[in-house]
Amino acid sequence: METRGVDQKPLRDAVPGRMDAPEVTLANSREAGAGSQHLTPDGPPCPEQAGLPGAPRPVPCGRARCACRSGLSACAQRGAEPLIAMESAEAEPSESRPEEDGAVPASDLPLPEQPAATMEDCLAKKMEITVSEAEKRTGRNAMNMQETYTAYLIETRAVESQNEGQCSPVDSLWRRYSEFELLRNYLLVTYPHIVVPPLPEKRADFVWHKLSADNMDPDFVERRRIGLENFLLRVASHPVLCQDKIFYSFLTQEGGWKEMVNETGFQLKADSRLKALNATFRVKNPDKRFTELKHYSDELQSVISHLLRVRARVADRLYGVYKVHGNYGRVFSEWSAIEKEMGDGLQSAGHHMDVYAASIDDILEEEEHYADQLKEYLFYAEALRAVCRKHELMQYDLEMAAQDLTSKKQQCEELATGTVRTFSLKGMTSKLFGQETPEQREAKIKVLEEQIQEGEEQLKSKNLEGRDFVKSAWADIERFKEQKNHDLKEALISYAVMQISMCKKGIQVWTNAKECFGKM
């Protein structure tokens, strides 16, 4: 754990109510806010942020969903969420709380609500973004081997100038799927408290027999194109993510983007899988809401993937039913050749059977859109889980730090009083090999006291971090929930509408067929 004493002075200096610097990227504020990830600011810095350590902490906003994370933490109501971390960390850290509380005037202010302002600032409103084309390319990969891949054309156009009656130019550049992945990974690491929109699937899953599982299949590519566009739009309409500079460059800067991303060093900041897994198993007191959320996301993932699998099978069967009817067409036609009276009726009925059989193609294509909408939320479940995991990791970190602090304090106490309260190897050794000299003891105590001092500060900051994280994450989760409910309802409605149109087609065909049969 690096010591962070110098940077850690945020909240005492928090000034509530300032509304400036909407352009502050999260990256900046986080950097100042001393997360465990230390990022180089790569966009316009927060105006207040002089970039100097020890500068008064710039906390411009009191907005509910401010891009500036530190602002959020300042604004957030204290006491609203009991700091479970604190409680589990056994006394010491919490003693400093009242002191903190008193020092932060913002603590008692309610959260001012101004979501609307944020939305208008969203990139999506300022800029039209489309993924308009897909192209097969061949090139050489890192190992200088030939490979075929698909590149997607991203077109952007500023919206404002359109309002002025000017036709603004369209900027465009080509990106391939792996670059999208890179962007997303960057966002995941940079904004761990945000439910980052998912990418469309890398490989075709949940296919029914007619759909190809081949990545080069034009239908798959088309659906992926739509999915990628959707991804960009989602990011661009997210109040926090839209302000990210790397994202902006992804859309506008063709060359050197990859280097830019890698320069942020985000890969180093990524939590190792092992660490995260370890935390999941060992964390003692995570925020209940996150635990529930994790369960929810597990359930969501399981139910949606089951749904998609069965839907694919149902689609397969429905396809079969319709297509077999097509055989009627040919037989009726051949049969009508030998019939005098029945001939016409048979022939025309056969034609309607062909129409019926052909109608399933459109129907199922539309259904694929529905499936894609569900798939997005299937992948969103993973993003939700990622946020929960981050919380667990931070919480675990906190718990470990608290534990460490406690044990150090204990050691200190033992040394000072000479009593051995608990079994420790050191204690045993000293018993066996004799006591230390008072000077040695003094030295040890001093070291310990320093460490304890550091540890306490660290713990404090971790606590704050944890609280901040919980608050901002939960805010985004609430946003996500609303979005999810809205989107899924719309999806269900459009599904019902699709089915209704399928019924109408069916009724029409069979009415016609019945008429023809009647003429036989």
Next chain:
Amino acid sequence: MEAEGRAPGPTLPPAGGRGLEHLAGVPGATPTPLLTASAEVLEFDDEEDDLEVFSKDTSLAEANSFSPSMPISPSSMINQYKFEDEPELKDLFITVDDPESHITAIETFITYRVVTKTSRGEFDSCEYEVRRRYQDFLWLKSKLEEAHPTLIIPPLPEKFVMKGMVERFSDEFIETRRKALHKFLNRIADHPTLTFNEDFKIFLTAQAWELSSHKKQGPGLLSRMGQTVRAVASSVRGGVKNRPEMFTEMNDYMETFSHKINVLDKIAHRIYKEEREYFNEMKEYGPIYTLWSASEEDIADSLKGVASCIDKCCKATEKRMAGLSENLLPVIHEYVLYSEILMGVLKRRDQIQSELDSKVDALANKKADKDLFSEEIGKLEDKVECANNALKADWDRWKQNMQYDMRSAFTKVSDNNLRYYEEFYRSRSAILICVCGFF
């Protein structure tokens, strides 16, 4: 009852005081019960009826291309129409039901109850109830074929159904067979000639032991088989050289028809299978939405709505399948069997013809015994003429029925499908309202 619109037996029982009457102008009609009956004659009481039905029927008479020596009496067609409207003229009602299993030391077999209600004079009673097994039906069919080699005897359900892997005594199999046997007897009852067949009467009325003893008389199954074998052989030998054009046309028609109907049979079964698989998958689909709704709050109701909608769709699919299985599959299958029967009938006619032809050839070679031969040939010529006429009339009747049956079956299937989509539409509209309502 399956009398509606079918070609029924137009001749009425003597009990009603009506007798048979030849229609004027039917050439070659000899006063044998066989031919008279097949001429589909009806005595009209009123002249008015005469006019009415005549006008109704010109279209049929024109449309029918098979009208050589025997002008297709419009009245014969008319009868079918008339009986469509007046089912009470039917005087023989048969039902086949109540399958029962009989277990003996040697075998296990099923018997079916055959109930006959009739107002005909030649029946001693007006109601009969007997038990018959599949073998008995086979016997009846063979007797009818023997008596009327060039009439189209309705098909019997097959002995075994291998393709469906249906167990011999499964409920489904028994029910399908029962329905087919019911159809078989009713078709005979509706046939103008066959309905008066003596063996048929015995089949309907005799008690088990009576039937057994009656069965033992007369040429057995083997001799009939021999007949068909000879028939096939003779047609292979080329007994078709003097075949009238009309029968060649019939042959060609039957070949194509047979092929098409078999393909239709396969298609219909395939559709049924696909619908069943679709149903099976749908059964699993709905509950997933219900499961999902348990994890949700805001959208739980919408999800539950979708689930219930899918369940309704499932039920509708079941009905659709049942409709197909009831209305279309048995009809098509019957005509598959019919196509085989018709090919056989045509061959038998050819065989009768070839008997004549060979005698004629023999006469041409052997000048002696001219007189004897002439008499024989005369008889054979009559036989051929009878056979031809019988077949011709029956053929027309069969075609009419086929047209009606197909039209009816496919119309019913269309209705089924319409009902299915309408229900589907209703339930989906309901869900839409439901989901929107919770928006």
